Each structure stands twice: as C-alpha cells, then as structure tokens.
Amino acid sequence: MKYTKPPIPFKRLKVIPGRSIVLKTLGKFLVIPTGDPDILPEYNEYTLDSNRLPLEIGTYTLTDELKNLKTFWIVIYDPTETGIDFFLFTHKPKKLEYVVSNVEIPTGQFQTADGINFITADGMKYYVNLASQFQTADGANFVTADGVNYVIKNTDNYITSLILYPGNGSIYHGQITHNNPSLDSDSDLVPDIFGKAPYHFVTQDGNYFTTADNAYFDVLSIADGSITKLLEAYGMVI
C-alpha cells in the first residue's frame, strides 16, 4: 500500500458521498468476501496460486459481482510484504474498480529456464543488482551500437490503483501486520489470515474420531485468521 500506515483500528477516508476515491496501491491479491471461493475466482478472491490467476494489465470494473457481498470489506495485499490493507464500507458498495499495471521492482533473482531459483552450492541465492549495468569482462559498460547502455529491469504486474465508491456511506482503511500472509496451512486456497478452520478431534493414537456415520467431531476454531479476528470485532465476518 502506498498510503501511510493508518492508525488502529482504522481511519476514516476523506470521501465525498456519491463520489469515488482513487487509492494508489501495490498489491498482488484483492480479496472480496462473498464467502464462496467459487463465486468470484476470476476476480482474485481467496486466490494465492498465481497459476490460477495471474494478474493481467488492464482496468477492471466490478458491479454485478458485488451483489454477492455478505459483509462490506475488501482486502489488498502483496504476499511478500507484511502489511495487509483492508477497507470497510458502511454501505454496500455497488461498484469497484482496480487497475493492474506493470511495475519495476527493485530486486530480482536469477532463475534457470524452468523457473527455478538459481542457487550456489552452499544454498545462497544469486541476485541481480539493478543499479548496475551490463559490463564486459574488462569492466567497461556494454553499450549498443548507438551508445545506449544496457540495463537490467525486473518488472511484475501489480494492482496499482483501487477506485472505491462509498455510495452515501463512508470508507475506513486499516492495516494489520502478518509475517507470512501467504501461509495456507490446510491448502484450501484460503490463506490463514482469512482462516476460520474447524479442527477435528483425534483419539490418542492420532486418528480422527468419527461418529457412527463417519462424521467428524469438530471444534470451530480460528486457525490464524488475523484479518478475521479484527473484523469480527466490528461485525464484519462472513
């Protein structure tokens, strides 16, 4: 998120009712809480697998899709960062836009052609120093025939803008800190930060305890659910 970190628990954004507000962001995932990961998969909901939904450059507008919102919050985050931004709407948003752009990122890692990070024998990663130019073996900058330097650029697609529509209500912006936002302990494609997973009772030998009809005995427990823990205090949990 490019905005300064808001105070806790959240800060009211200055919006004019009926007008939109444009927020500069740097996010990889936009989460929209329909409560059903199959309803809006194409809109990045609860999606961590980049093969399932790579961000494509463009401007996207959601309207009909928002009719499925059960509670009125959205989350945007970059799984490589520790800050997770959320926005609370006092009124059900009827429209949401986001822009995906190609952004230059400061470091990159050498990879082999199959996409595997290239590491040394002692497990160290090779990094690209983007401040440097290509040089020839004698230390001279490698230039094109017309004298232009070669430079290394590392880019990736990010959600660079959110355009929010408060309707006649207000929007609040907050942020939580999590050291591993991409962690998905139960591999259900819902990251733990949104988690609310049932735990099964196990017997002393470690096997699941089931009823005569093979149903589990469950304890409904929040596996981690940092976002969930905060939002449920404000009646925002799906």
Place this chain on the structure above:
Amino acid sequence: MKGKKYLCDSVTIAASKTLSTDPIKTEGLTQLDIYVWNEGTSNACTITIKGSSTLDAALERTLAVYTFGASHKDGDSVEKGYIPRYIWAEIVNEDSLNSAIVTVQLDSQDWN
C-alpha cells in the same frame, strides 16, 4: 515528552503457550501509541491488542492484530475516538518449537 507503560516487557512465552496481560487504564488519554515486538525465535506469534470500557472486559473490542516472526516489530497510533478505557494484550505463541519474547509498550504524551 511522552511517558510509557508496558503491558508486558520482554516476557517469554513458551512454545504453544498463551498469555493475557493485565489491563492498563487508558481512560482520558488524548493520544496513544503502541509498540510491539518479538525478540524471541518464535516464527508465529500473534499479539492481539484489545480494549474495553470496563475493567472486567465484559465488552471488548479488538484494536489491532500483529502476527510476528522471529525478531519482528511494529508500531501504531490509536485513532482518536478509539482509545478505550482499558487496554490489554492477548498473546498466542503458535510456534510449537520456539519461544517468543514479547514486549508491548504504550506511549502517551499524557503520561509524564
């Protein structure tokens, strides 16, 4: 000049253990900052900052949630209007192997 108080000061929370601190009265403060850090080796320590209008915490609300790895720290200001009468921290060390060493510091210009 800001004064400071601690909800906990370098308190060790063993692996898979929890801690709930005693509440501190914050009623009437006009400004409040919170600094939280884990100096331990726990890779999954969640610190939830909570507030209540009563000492017995009959009604509580969550102000912030921090999930830290080893040697991780953060800090926030509390939005005006959201400073509770009492504040405390609930700490869960979800790491089953490593201890957390947690400090939760409150700073306010009203504490001199």
